[in-house]
Amino acid sequence: MSERATEARSANAVQRCIIPECNSAYGIRERIYVCPRCGGPLEIQCRLESCGDANVLRKQWTDRAGSNDPRDRSGVWRYRELLPFDFDVPVVSLFEGKTPLYDAPRSAEYCGLRSLQVKHLGCNPTGSFKDAGMTTAVTHAALLGARTVVCASTGNTAASLAAYAARAGLQCAIVVPQGQVTSAKLAQSMDYGAAVLEIDGNFDDAMRLVQELADDASIYLANSINPFRVEGQKTVAFELLQQCEWKLPDHVVAPGGNMGNSSALAKGFDELRQLGLIDRLPKLHVIQAEGSAPMARMFAEMEKNRVARDGSVMPDIVPVADPKTLATAIKIGSPISWKKSLRGVLRSGGRVLAASEQEIADAKAIIGRDGIGCEPASATTIAGIRKMVVAGNMGRAESVVAVLTGHILKDPDYVNRYHNGTLSLGSSSPMKGAFANPPERVAANKSAILASIERRNHKSGGVPRAKN
Numbered sequence: 001m002s003e004r005a006t007e008a009r010s011a012n013a014v015q016r017c018i019i020p021e022c023n024s025a026y027g028i029r030e031r032i033y034v035c036p037r038c039g040g041p042l043e044i045q046c047r048l049e050s051c052g053d054a055n056v057l058r059k060q061w062t063d064r065a066g067s068n069d070p071r072d073r074s075g076v077w078r079y080r081e082l083l084p085f086d087f088d089v090p091v092v093s094l095f096e097g098k099t100p101l102y103d104a105p106r107s108a109e110y111c112g113l114r115s116l117q118v119k120h121l122g123c124n125p126t127g128s129f130k131d132a133g134m135t136t137a138v139t140h141a142a143l144l145g146a147r148t149v150v151c152a153s154t155g156n157t158a159a160s161l162a163a164y165a166a167r168a169g170l171q172c173a174i175v176v177p178q179g180q181v182t183s184a185k186l187a188q189s190m191d192y193g194a195a196v197l198e199i200d201g202n203f204d205d206a207m208r209l210v211q212e213l214a215d216d217a218s219i220y221l222a223n224s225i226n227p228f229r230v231e232g233q234k235t236v237a238f239e240l241l242q243q244c245e246w247k248l249p250d251h252v253v254a255p256g257g258n259m260g261n262s263s264a265l266a267k268g269f270d271e272l273r274q275l276g277l278i279d280r281l282p283k284l285h286v287i288q289a290e291g292s293a294p295m296a297r298m299f300a301e302m303e304k305n306r307v308a309r310d311g312s313v314m315p316d317i318v319p320v321a322d323p324k325t326l327a328t329a330i331k332i333g334s335p336i337s338w339k340k341s342l343r344g345v346l347r348s349g350g351r352v353l354a355a356s357e358q359e360i361a362d363a364k365a366i367i368g369r370d371g372i373g374c375e376p377a378s379a380t381t382i383a384g385i386r387k388m389v390v391a392g393n394m395g396r397a398e399s400v401v402a403v404l405t406g407h408i409l410k411d412p413d414y415v416n417r418y419h420n421g422t423l424s425l426g427s428s429s430p431m432k433g434a435f436a437n438p439p440e441r442v443a444a445n446k447s448a449i450l451a452s453i454e455r456r457n458h459k460s461g462g463v464p465r466a467k468n
Protein backbone atom coordinates (compact mmCIF):
# COMPACT_ATOMS: atom_id res chain seq x y z
CA MET A 1 0.00 0.00 0.00
CA SER A 2 1.39 3.39 -0.91
CA GLU A 3 1.37 6.18 1.64
CA ARG A 4 -0.73 8.24 -0.76
CA ALA A 5 -3.57 5.73 -0.41
CA THR A 6 -4.05 6.65 3.23
CA GLU A 7 -3.04 10.29 3.09
CA ALA A 8 -6.31 11.66 4.41
CA ARG A 9 -6.11 9.87 7.75
CA SER A 10 -7.81 12.74 9.56
CA ALA A 11 -10.93 12.36 7.41
CA ASN A 12 -11.31 8.83 8.77
CA ALA A 13 -11.22 9.77 12.44
CA VAL A 14 -13.61 11.29 14.98
CA GLN A 15 -13.54 12.11 18.69
CA ARG A 16 -16.19 9.91 20.30
CA CYS A 17 -17.73 9.98 23.78
CA ILE A 18 -17.09 6.63 25.48
CA ILE A 19 -20.32 6.73 27.55
CA PRO A 20 -22.47 4.12 25.73
CA GLU A 21 -25.77 5.97 26.22
CA CYS A 22 -24.28 9.15 24.70
CA ASN A 23 -21.86 7.95 22.00
CA SER A 24 -21.67 11.47 20.46
CA ALA A 25 -19.05 12.11 17.77
CA TYR A 26 -17.06 15.30 17.12
CA GLY A 27 -14.55 16.41 14.50
CA ILE A 28 -10.91 15.90 15.31
CA ARG A 29 -10.11 19.60 14.89
CA GLU A 30 -12.52 20.55 17.67
CA ARG A 31 -10.66 21.69 20.76
CA ILE A 32 -12.66 19.77 23.36
CA TYR A 33 -11.31 17.54 26.10
CA VAL A 34 -14.54 15.99 27.40
CA CYS A 35 -17.88 15.39 25.69
CA PRO A 36 -19.66 18.78 25.47
CA ARG A 37 -22.99 16.97 25.69
CA CYS A 38 -22.55 14.72 28.76
CA GLY A 39 -19.10 15.51 30.19
CA GLY A 40 -17.88 11.96 29.47
CA PRO A 41 -14.34 11.08 28.34
CA LEU A 42 -13.55 11.22 24.63
CA GLU A 43 -11.48 8.85 22.56
CA ILE A 44 -10.30 8.96 18.99
CA GLN A 45 -11.94 6.46 16.73
CA CYS A 46 -10.20 5.68 13.43
CA ARG A 47 -11.86 3.66 10.68
CA LEU A 48 -9.44 0.76 10.91
CA GLU A 49 -10.76 -0.89 7.76
CA SER A 50 -9.30 2.07 5.86
CA CYS A 51 -5.79 1.35 7.22
CA GLY A 52 -5.02 -1.39 4.73
CA ASP A 53 -4.06 -5.05 4.94
CA ALA A 54 -2.64 -6.13 8.31
CA ASN A 55 0.26 -8.11 6.83
CA VAL A 56 1.26 -5.21 4.59
CA LEU A 57 1.18 -2.89 7.59
CA ARG A 58 3.30 -5.25 9.65
CA LYS A 59 5.93 -5.44 6.93
CA GLN A 60 5.89 -1.69 6.37
CA TRP A 61 6.42 -1.01 10.08
CA THR A 62 9.32 -3.47 10.18
CA ASP A 63 10.93 -1.96 7.07
CA ARG A 64 10.83 1.51 8.62
CA ALA A 65 13.29 0.46 11.35
CA GLY A 66 16.17 1.10 8.94
CA SER A 67 14.81 4.30 7.43
CA ASN A 68 16.18 7.79 8.02
CA ASP A 69 12.87 9.57 7.42
CA PRO A 70 12.35 11.65 10.61
CA ARG A 71 8.91 10.10 11.08
CA ASP A 72 10.36 6.60 10.87
CA ARG A 73 13.03 7.48 13.44
CA SER A 74 10.20 8.07 15.91
CA GLY A 75 8.78 4.95 17.55
CA VAL A 76 5.39 6.68 17.48
CA TRP A 77 5.09 8.16 13.97
CA ARG A 78 6.43 4.93 12.51
CA TYR A 79 2.89 3.60 13.09
CA ARG A 80 1.24 6.62 11.43
CA GLU A 81 -1.37 4.55 9.59
CA LEU A 82 -3.12 4.16 12.95
CA LEU A 83 -2.81 7.80 14.02
CA PRO A 84 -5.50 10.42 13.31
CA PHE A 85 -3.18 12.78 11.41
CA ASP A 86 -2.64 13.34 7.71
CA PHE A 87 0.73 12.03 6.57
CA ASP A 88 1.97 15.48 5.57
CA VAL A 89 1.48 17.26 8.93
CA PRO A 90 4.65 18.75 10.44
CA VAL A 91 5.31 16.52 13.44
CA VAL A 92 6.82 17.73 16.71
CA SER A 93 9.15 14.90 17.62
CA LEU A 94 12.19 14.11 19.74
CA PHE A 95 12.47 10.62 18.18
CA GLU A 96 10.54 9.16 21.08
CA GLY A 97 9.65 5.49 21.52
CA LYS A 98 11.92 2.65 20.33
CA THR A 99 12.38 1.75 23.98
CA PRO A 100 14.03 -1.54 24.94
CA LEU A 101 12.35 -4.77 25.98
CA TYR A 102 14.69 -6.50 28.44
CA ASP A 103 14.83 -9.95 30.01
CA ALA A 104 14.90 -9.57 33.79
CA PRO A 105 15.93 -12.94 35.27
CA ARG A 106 16.52 -11.79 38.85
CA SER A 107 13.20 -9.95 38.94
CA ALA A 108 11.56 -13.07 37.46
CA GLU A 109 12.98 -15.22 40.23
CA TYR A 110 11.87 -12.68 42.82
CA CYS A 111 8.33 -12.81 41.40
CA GLY A 112 8.25 -16.61 41.19
CA LEU A 113 8.19 -16.65 37.38
CA ARG A 114 10.31 -18.67 35.00
CA SER A 115 10.99 -15.54 32.95
CA LEU A 116 9.93 -11.91 32.88
CA GLN A 117 10.38 -9.12 30.38
CA VAL A 118 10.33 -5.41 31.11
CA LYS A 119 9.47 -2.72 28.59
CA HIS A 120 11.41 0.31 29.75
CA LEU A 121 9.56 3.45 28.71
CA GLY A 122 11.92 5.43 30.95
CA CYS A 123 14.40 5.25 28.05
CA ASN A 124 12.43 7.95 26.21
CA PRO A 125 14.02 11.38 25.49
CA THR A 126 12.80 13.03 28.70
CA GLY A 127 13.11 9.84 30.75
CA SER A 128 9.47 8.81 31.02
CA PHE A 129 6.63 7.17 29.11
CA LYS A 130 4.93 10.54 28.63
CA ASP A 131 6.91 11.37 25.50
CA ALA A 132 5.04 8.88 23.30
CA GLY A 133 1.77 10.71 23.94
CA MET A 134 3.24 14.19 24.06
CA THR A 135 4.53 14.09 20.49
CA THR A 136 0.98 13.62 19.17
CA ALA A 137 -0.64 16.09 21.61
CA VAL A 138 1.81 18.91 20.89
CA THR A 139 1.62 18.21 17.14
CA HIS A 140 -2.17 18.59 17.47
CA ALA A 141 -1.79 21.80 19.55
CA ALA A 142 0.45 23.32 16.87
CA LEU A 143 -2.01 22.30 14.13
CA LEU A 144 -4.84 24.04 15.97
CA GLY A 145 -2.77 27.21 16.34
CA ALA A 146 -2.61 27.13 20.14
CA ARG A 147 -0.40 29.76 21.76
CA THR A 148 0.15 28.13 25.15
CA VAL A 149 0.16 24.49 26.24
CA VAL A 150 -0.60 23.67 29.88
CA CYS A 151 -0.74 20.63 32.12
CA ALA A 152 -1.08 19.60 35.73
CA SER A 153 1.67 17.24 36.72
CA THR A 154 3.38 15.16 39.37
CA GLY A 155 6.55 15.91 37.37
CA ASN A 156 6.92 13.62 34.36
CA THR A 157 4.14 15.13 32.25
CA ALA A 158 5.57 18.57 32.98
CA ALA A 159 9.09 17.64 31.89
CA SER A 160 7.79 16.03 28.73
CA LEU A 161 5.39 18.81 27.77
CA ALA A 162 8.05 21.44 28.47
CA ALA A 163 10.46 19.71 26.08
CA TYR A 164 7.96 19.22 23.26
CA ALA A 165 6.62 22.76 23.62
CA ALA A 166 10.19 24.03 23.30
CA ARG A 167 10.63 21.98 20.11
CA ALA A 168 7.41 23.45 18.72
CA GLY A 169 8.19 27.03 19.81
CA LEU A 170 5.03 27.14 21.96
CA GLN A 171 4.71 28.77 25.35
CA CYS A 172 4.38 26.19 28.12
CA ALA A 173 2.94 26.50 31.63
CA ILE A 174 2.94 23.65 34.09
CA VAL A 175 0.98 23.56 37.32
CA VAL A 176 2.50 21.38 40.03
CA PRO A 177 1.84 20.72 43.73
CA GLN A 178 4.47 22.65 45.67
CA GLY A 179 7.03 20.44 47.43
CA GLN A 180 5.69 17.19 45.92
CA VAL A 181 7.67 16.94 42.68
CA THR A 182 11.18 15.45 42.61
CA SER A 183 13.96 17.95 42.04
CA ALA A 184 15.10 16.10 38.91
CA LYS A 185 11.72 16.53 37.24
CA LEU A 186 11.46 20.20 38.21
CA ALA A 187 14.97 20.77 36.93
CA GLN A 188 14.00 19.38 33.52
CA SER A 189 10.97 21.67 33.23
CA MET A 190 12.99 24.75 34.15
CA ASP A 191 15.71 23.88 31.66
CA TYR A 192 13.21 23.42 28.82
CA GLY A 193 11.94 26.94 29.49
CA ALA A 194 8.46 26.26 30.88
CA ALA A 195 6.71 28.53 33.35
CA VAL A 196 6.80 26.37 36.49
CA LEU A 197 3.78 27.32 38.61
CA GLU A 198 3.75 25.75 42.06
CA ILE A 199 0.42 25.69 43.88
CA ASP A 200 -0.53 25.13 47.46
CA GLY A 201 -2.46 21.89 47.01
CA ASN A 202 -2.11 18.39 45.58
CA PHE A 203 -2.12 17.01 42.04
CA ASP A 204 -5.89 16.72 41.97
CA ASP A 205 -6.19 20.45 42.76
CA ALA A 206 -3.74 21.23 39.94
CA MET A 207 -5.77 19.06 37.55
CA ARG A 208 -8.97 20.93 38.42
CA LEU A 209 -7.22 24.27 37.82
CA VAL A 210 -5.83 23.44 34.38
CA GLN A 211 -9.24 22.17 33.27
CA GLU A 212 -10.60 25.61 34.15
CA LEU A 213 -7.74 27.27 32.24
CA ALA A 214 -8.52 25.21 29.14
CA ASP A 215 -11.75 27.20 28.65
CA ASP A 216 -9.50 29.90 27.18
CA ALA A 217 -9.29 29.42 23.40
CA SER A 218 -5.55 30.15 23.18
CA ILE A 219 -4.71 27.48 25.75
CA TYR A 220 -4.27 23.80 24.91
CA LEU A 221 -4.62 21.22 27.70
CA ALA A 222 -2.05 18.43 27.41
CA ASN A 223 -3.05 16.09 30.25
CA SER A 224 -4.06 12.55 29.36
CA ILE A 225 -7.73 13.52 29.51
CA ASN A 226 -6.83 14.81 26.04
CA PRO A 227 -7.50 11.92 23.63
CA PHE A 228 -4.59 12.93 21.36
CA ARG A 229 -2.18 12.01 24.17
CA VAL A 230 -3.63 8.52 24.25
CA GLU A 231 -3.16 8.19 20.47
CA GLY A 232 0.62 8.50 20.67
CA GLN A 233 0.78 6.47 23.85
CA LYS A 234 -1.11 3.52 22.32
CA THR A 235 1.79 2.91 19.91
CA VAL A 236 3.66 1.37 22.88
CA ALA A 237 1.35 -1.64 22.42
CA PHE A 238 2.30 -1.84 18.70
CA GLU A 239 6.02 -1.57 19.41
CA LEU A 240 5.82 -4.13 22.21
CA LEU A 241 4.08 -6.68 19.97
CA GLN A 242 6.58 -6.01 17.20
CA GLN A 243 9.43 -6.66 19.67
CA CYS A 244 7.69 -9.89 20.72
CA GLU A 245 7.57 -10.85 17.01
CA TRP A 246 3.78 -10.65 17.22
CA LYS A 247 3.61 -13.44 19.80
CA LEU A 248 1.15 -12.15 22.35
CA PRO A 249 2.30 -12.14 26.00
CA ASP A 250 -0.21 -13.61 28.47
CA HIS A 251 0.00 -10.63 30.81
CA VAL A 252 0.96 -6.95 30.53
CA VAL A 253 1.31 -5.06 33.81
CA ALA A 254 1.39 -1.26 34.16
CA PRO A 255 1.52 1.18 37.10
CA GLY A 256 -1.65 3.20 37.74
CA GLY A 257 -1.66 6.92 38.49
CA ASN A 258 -3.90 9.12 36.37
CA MET A 259 -4.63 5.99 34.27
CA GLY A 260 -3.79 7.45 30.84
CA ASN A 261 -1.07 4.87 30.22
CA SER A 262 -3.17 1.77 30.90
CA SER A 263 -6.03 3.32 28.88
CA ALA A 264 -3.68 3.76 25.96
CA LEU A 265 -2.24 0.25 26.18
CA ALA A 266 -5.79 -1.14 26.20
CA LYS A 267 -6.69 0.90 23.12
CA GLY A 268 -3.52 -0.16 21.30
CA PHE A 269 -4.08 -3.88 21.92
CA ASP A 270 -7.73 -3.55 20.98
CA GLU A 271 -6.87 -1.93 17.63
CA LEU A 272 -4.32 -4.66 16.86
CA ARG A 273 -7.02 -7.23 17.51
CA GLN A 274 -9.49 -5.42 15.29
CA LEU A 275 -6.87 -5.33 12.54
CA GLY A 276 -6.32 -9.07 12.93
CA LEU A 277 -2.65 -8.70 13.95
CA ILE A 278 -3.42 -10.52 17.21
CA ASP A 279 -6.32 -12.87 17.91
CA ARG A 280 -6.95 -12.08 21.58
CA LEU A 281 -5.98 -9.51 24.20
CA PRO A 282 -3.22 -9.91 26.79
CA LYS A 283 -4.55 -9.62 30.34
CA LEU A 284 -3.92 -6.01 31.29
CA HIS A 285 -3.26 -5.44 35.01
CA VAL A 286 -2.89 -2.08 36.75
CA ILE A 287 -0.97 -1.67 40.02
CA GLN A 288 -1.39 1.31 42.34
CA ALA A 289 0.37 2.36 45.52
CA GLU A 290 -1.65 1.43 48.62
CA GLY A 291 -2.02 4.99 49.93
CA SER A 292 -3.23 6.21 46.56
CA ALA A 293 -5.35 3.40 45.19
CA PRO A 294 -8.93 4.45 44.42
CA MET A 295 -9.26 2.10 41.45
CA ALA A 296 -7.79 -0.91 43.27
CA ARG A 297 -10.29 -0.34 46.08
CA MET A 298 -13.08 -0.11 43.58
CA PHE A 299 -11.96 -3.29 41.83
CA ALA A 300 -11.87 -5.15 45.14
CA GLU A 301 -15.43 -3.97 45.85
CA MET A 302 -16.56 -5.10 42.40
CA GLU A 303 -15.04 -8.53 43.00
CA LYS A 304 -16.64 -8.81 46.42
CA ASN A 305 -20.07 -7.89 45.06
CA ARG A 306 -19.54 -10.08 41.97
CA VAL A 307 -20.16 -7.19 39.58
CA ALA A 308 -20.17 -8.37 35.94
CA ARG A 309 -16.72 -8.10 34.32
CA ASP A 310 -18.09 -7.09 30.93
CA GLY A 311 -18.01 -3.42 31.91
CA SER A 312 -21.81 -3.12 31.57
CA VAL A 313 -22.07 -2.01 35.19
CA MET A 314 -19.44 0.43 36.41
CA PRO A 315 -19.88 1.84 39.89
CA ASP A 316 -18.53 5.34 40.49
CA ILE A 317 -15.01 5.72 41.78
CA VAL A 318 -14.48 7.11 45.30
CA PRO A 319 -11.48 9.47 45.16
CA VAL A 320 -8.79 9.34 47.84
CA ALA A 321 -8.86 12.84 49.34
CA ASP A 322 -5.29 12.86 50.64
CA PRO A 323 -3.23 10.40 48.58
CA LYS A 324 0.03 9.22 50.16
CA THR A 325 2.96 7.41 48.57
CA LEU A 326 6.68 7.90 48.01
CA ALA A 327 6.06 6.89 44.39
CA THR A 328 5.21 10.51 43.59
CA ALA A 329 4.52 9.85 39.89
CA ILE A 330 1.35 7.97 40.87
CA LYS A 331 0.38 10.03 43.90
CA ILE A 332 -3.07 10.73 42.48
CA GLY A 333 -6.31 10.32 44.40
CA SER A 334 -8.76 11.11 41.61
CA PRO A 335 -7.50 9.57 38.36
CA ILE A 336 -8.91 11.38 35.36
CA SER A 337 -8.88 8.40 32.95
CA TRP A 338 -10.17 5.68 35.28
CA LYS A 339 -13.20 4.84 33.13
CA LYS A 340 -11.15 4.07 30.01
CA SER A 341 -8.55 2.20 32.03
CA LEU A 342 -11.04 0.05 33.95
CA ARG A 343 -12.92 -0.73 30.75
CA GLY A 344 -9.66 -1.99 29.22
CA VAL A 345 -8.77 -4.05 32.29
CA LEU A 346 -12.21 -5.67 32.43
CA ARG A 347 -12.33 -6.43 28.70
CA SER A 348 -8.98 -8.19 28.89
CA GLY A 349 -9.72 -10.18 32.05
CA GLY A 350 -7.06 -8.31 34.03
CA ARG A 351 -6.97 -7.07 37.61
CA VAL A 352 -6.32 -3.88 39.56
CA LEU A 353 -4.43 -4.14 42.83
CA ALA A 354 -2.27 -2.16 45.19
CA ALA A 355 1.25 -2.64 46.55
CA SER A 356 2.63 -1.35 49.85
CA GLU A 357 5.51 1.12 50.12
CA GLN A 358 7.83 -1.66 51.34
CA GLU A 359 6.83 -3.94 48.43
CA ILE A 360 7.41 -1.14 45.91
CA ALA A 361 10.78 -0.21 47.40
CA ASP A 362 12.14 -3.78 47.41
CA ALA A 363 10.75 -4.43 43.92
CA LYS A 364 12.56 -1.33 42.69
CA ALA A 365 15.84 -2.55 44.12
CA ILE A 366 15.51 -6.03 42.58
CA ILE A 367 14.93 -4.47 39.13
CA GLY A 368 18.15 -2.60 39.80
CA ARG A 369 19.92 -5.94 40.34
CA ASP A 370 18.96 -6.79 36.75
CA GLY A 371 20.93 -3.71 35.70
CA ILE A 372 17.73 -1.83 34.93
CA GLY A 373 17.05 1.45 36.72
CA CYS A 374 13.52 2.77 37.13
CA GLU A 375 11.69 5.26 39.29
CA PRO A 376 9.58 4.02 42.23
CA ALA A 377 6.17 4.12 40.47
CA SER A 378 7.48 1.73 37.79
CA ALA A 379 8.32 -0.85 40.45
CA THR A 380 4.67 -1.26 41.43
CA THR A 381 4.55 -3.63 38.44
CA ILE A 382 7.11 -6.09 39.86
CA ALA A 383 5.50 -5.85 43.31
CA GLY A 384 2.09 -6.52 41.78
CA ILE A 385 3.30 -9.45 39.65
CA ARG A 386 4.81 -11.09 42.72
CA LYS A 387 1.50 -10.76 44.55
CA MET A 388 -0.45 -12.17 41.61
CA VAL A 389 1.86 -15.19 41.34
CA VAL A 390 1.48 -15.86 45.09
CA ALA A 391 -2.32 -15.50 44.79
CA GLY A 392 -2.43 -17.88 41.82
CA ASN A 393 -3.61 -15.24 39.33
CA MET A 394 -0.48 -15.74 37.25
CA GLY A 395 1.15 -19.04 36.32
CA ARG A 396 4.90 -19.58 36.77
CA ALA A 397 5.35 -20.45 33.10
CA GLU A 398 3.15 -17.68 31.65
CA SER A 399 4.70 -14.86 29.64
CA VAL A 400 4.63 -11.54 31.46
CA VAL A 401 5.70 -8.03 30.46
CA ALA A 402 6.09 -5.30 33.09
CA VAL A 403 5.85 -1.76 31.76
CA LEU A 404 8.38 0.53 33.47
CA THR A 405 7.37 4.15 33.11
CA GLY A 406 10.23 6.30 34.38
CA HIS A 407 14.02 6.33 34.57
CA ILE A 408 15.95 5.82 37.83
CA LEU A 409 17.46 9.32 37.55
CA LYS A 410 13.98 10.82 37.92
CA ASP A 411 14.24 10.24 41.68
CA PRO A 412 17.79 9.48 42.90
CA ASP A 413 16.98 10.78 46.38
CA TYR A 414 14.57 7.86 46.91
CA VAL A 415 17.25 5.39 45.85
CA ASN A 416 19.84 6.86 48.18
CA ARG A 417 17.46 6.80 51.11
CA TYR A 418 16.44 3.19 50.41
CA HIS A 419 20.03 1.94 50.42
CA ASN A 420 21.05 4.09 53.38
CA GLY A 421 18.07 2.90 55.45
CA THR A 422 16.38 6.30 55.82
CA LEU A 423 13.42 5.83 53.46
CA SER A 424 10.08 6.41 55.20
CA LEU A 425 6.62 7.70 54.40
CA GLY A 426 5.54 10.55 56.66
CA SER A 427 6.21 9.86 60.33
CA SER A 428 6.45 6.06 59.97
CA SER A 429 9.75 4.44 60.90
CA PRO A 430 12.33 3.94 58.12
CA MET A 431 12.01 0.84 55.95
CA LYS A 432 14.50 -1.98 56.17
CA GLY A 433 15.28 -2.66 52.54
CA ALA A 434 15.63 -6.37 51.64
CA PHE A 435 18.26 -5.40 49.07
CA ALA A 436 19.80 -2.38 50.80
CA ASN A 437 23.30 -1.83 49.52
CA PRO A 438 24.82 1.16 51.34
CA PRO A 439 28.26 2.52 50.53
CA GLU A 440 31.08 1.53 52.86
CA ARG A 441 33.97 3.60 54.22
CA VAL A 442 37.25 1.79 53.55
CA ALA A 443 40.85 2.60 54.30
CA ALA A 444 42.71 4.01 51.31
CA ASN A 445 44.80 0.92 50.61
CA LYS A 446 44.64 -2.11 48.32
CA SER A 447 44.34 -4.79 51.01
CA ALA A 448 41.39 -3.09 52.73
CA ILE A 449 39.55 -2.83 49.40
CA LEU A 450 40.29 -6.48 48.54
CA ALA A 451 39.08 -7.56 51.97
CA SER A 452 35.80 -5.75 51.45
CA ILE A 453 35.25 -7.35 48.03
CA GLU A 454 35.99 -10.78 49.51
CA ARG A 455 33.59 -10.23 52.41
CA ARG A 456 30.77 -9.32 50.01
CA ASN A 457 31.39 -12.44 47.90
CA HIS A 458 30.85 -14.64 50.94
CA LYS A 459 27.83 -12.70 52.10
CA SER A 460 25.65 -12.45 48.97
CA GLY A 461 26.73 -15.53 47.01
CA GLY A 462 25.55 -13.84 43.82
CA VAL A 463 21.79 -13.50 43.36
CA PRO A 464 19.97 -11.73 46.19
CA ARG A 465 16.86 -13.51 47.47
CA ALA A 466 13.81 -12.03 49.10
CA LYS A 467 12.42 -13.46 52.30
CA ASN A 468 8.95 -14.84 51.58
Ligand SMILES: [Zn+2]
Nearest residue numbers: 017022035038
Ligand atom coordinates in the same frame (compact mmCIF):
# COMPACT_ATOMS: atom_id res chain seq x y z
ZN1 LIG B 1 -21.12 12.17 25.86
